Amino acid sequence: MSGSSPPLMPAHAGADNHVQLLYEADSRFLRDQRIEKPLRKAIRRGWERFLSRIAVEHLVKEFGDQAAVNDVSFSVERGALCVLLGPSGCGKSTTLRLVAGLEEPTSGRIEIEGRDVTRLPSKDRRIAMVFQSYALFPHLSVAQNIVFGLEVRRVPRAERETRMRKVATLTGLSPYLSRKPGELSGGQRQRVALARAIISEQPVCLMDEPLSNLDAKLRHEMRVEIRALQQRLGMTMIYVTHDQIEAMTMADRVILMNEGVIEQAGSPAELYECPATMFAARFIGAPPMNLIETGGAGGPDGVVTGVRAEDMRLVPASGNGTDAQVASVEYLGADTIVGLTGQAGEAIAVRVAGRAEARIGERAGFIWDRRREHRFDRASGRRIGAASA
Ligand SMILES: Nc1ncnc2c1ncn2[C@@H]1O[C@H](COP(=O)(O)OP(=O)(O)OP(=O)(O)O)[C@@H](O)[C@H]1O
Ligand SMILES: [Mg+2]
Secondary structure, three states: OOOOOOOOOOHHHOOOHHHHHHHHHHHHOOOOHHHHHHHHHHHHOOHHHHHHOEEEEEEEEEEOOEEEEEEEEEEEOOOOEEEEEOOOOOOHHHHHHHHHOOOOOOEEEEEEOOEEOOOOOHHHOOEEEEOOOOOOOOOOOHHHHHHHHHHHOOOOHHHHHHHHHHHHHHOOOHHHOOOOHHHOOHHHHHHHHHHHHHHHOOOEEEEEOOOOOOOHHHHHHHHHHHHHHHHHHOOEEEEEEOOHHHHHHHOOEEEEEEOOEEEEEEOHHHHHHOOOEHHHHHHOOOOOOEEEEHHHHOOOOOEEEEEOHHHEEEEOOOOOOEEEEEEEEEEOOOEEEEEEEEOOOOEEEEEEEOOOOOOOOOEEEEEEOHHHOEEEEOOOOEEOOOOOO
């Protein structure tokens, strides 16, 4: 958000005052109080939705005869944090690189802030990006790497310096500013990449697994920091991760991908409470949702019943539940996950508050709250009944 580059005008915005204001607000709203009032008015009229978004329509990217991204459509509202979630190789990075303009789509369309950017070079898309592979300049110091983009955009030295100190403190890099990337640990390098993106204060920020090399404590801290910063700066962010906890805790909207297609898109709560497919049911939540072949449990054939571990209850064996054997007991402090093996060999996880009495090898029964169960069609893997998100 440097003052040097003039705000871009979306082609179809015409001379509308509010749109122009909003556009300028992107680059100035942190510093200029005068635009606050008209901006509020414009937002009330719903204009920000018009500019906001990143919209991706029927995006396809083929490598040879394999489609890494296969007809993907989604949109991210202005100022929202959208997480692309999914297992390794499902096409998350490729999708992000397409939005960034680092790959050219085989077909489809990408819009950022009301402009069709599908064929626009990356540098003209007004985005900041953190790569999965860091992409740091090895011959530059940490400080130089962080301010690189600001230098290119001719932000004055004093401002560069102030912003750099602030971001370095935020990312815990202050002691390493004069080192070269080669003299840093993986986690420290990752934080340099993060700092470089944060400092640019671009309205759109794309992050590819920015925390994958950090330890648990730092990961948690940075998760909170990134989310706070994104909200404070009103950034529109696409954040790639395979970690469902990151997705659940940070996202306004989660896009769950599998083998190049979108399995489900919705808020974290929608994905957790109303998974559209068995894949989503297993991918979101720890432990994964229990899937029980209903044929054996007295229900109709071809239907799989899903039950979250917290909706399961342990009962004495040979009682009113289904009998099983205790296979594992994982004590987590606030609760315990008891793993059972059912008579057909199925694995069932039960969440018990506090400590559980269960011992490995013992027999135990399980029952669940029928009102909290989910039903899936075994053949298609899709949810049956209540509309999914
Ligand atoms: N340049 C390329 N050439 C050929 N195939 C590629 C290329 N880039 C990615 N792919 C393939 O496309 C698929 C999706 O890759 P992508 O990097 O998008 O996955 P990902 O979801 O980011 O996985 P990860 O979590 O492991 O980073 C993979 O099967 C990958 O092998
Ligand atoms: Mg990736």
